Amino acid sequence: AQKITQTQPGMFVQEKEAVTLDCTYDTSDPSYGLFWYKQPSSGEMIFLIYQGSYDQQNATEGRYSLNFQKARKSANLVISASQLGDSAMYFCAMREGGDNKLIFGAGTRLAVHP
């Protein structure tokens, strides 16, 4: 079974609008962490935001926020006020329990239009 599912292969958004990128996960461990990364066309992986399973509040980092719904096992990334530079691949990843390895989803390609 897929541990991390990103159901949107591609998304479009108009500049200055908000966009939500979906991520659902599958784990039976009560302790886990969720990460979002951005990969521009240049190829580097840029860490964006982290959410721990025991965190009481949704994580936020500048224009990035996580809509964390634990019961639904979803951790959607919200990008507010999209910019042209936000055009990239976005990956959701999870680590479980005491394990340090990260398991990634298939990614979502976001295109921001002027």
Place this chain on the structure above:
Amino acid sequence: DVKVTQSSRYLVKRTGEKVFLECVQDMDHENMFWYRQDPGLGLRLIYFSYDVKMKEKGDIPEGYSVSREKKERFSLILESASTNQTSMYLCASKWQGMNTEAFFGQGTRLTVV
């Protein structure tokens, strides 16, 4: 500044060759990882190492081996390269803490002909 360096950005190798991909980190991280990235499949874990000389198989270890003789260096070895190993390979490293992110190298695009 945090740095994970992969030895090559682009590599072209022949079928059957033994291929070494090298990765060095300068952050004293305990954990190091090798992923391959293919369109539509995301990043898939090949191997990871949580300490010197320690390694664990990831999801797709077949056809690969690894070596970690020093803490800062993690090598991925393709014993006999095949065309289906043509891919982007990404190395990453991470501290032991649960909420710490992984830092990635710039990637090596390997083509096996």
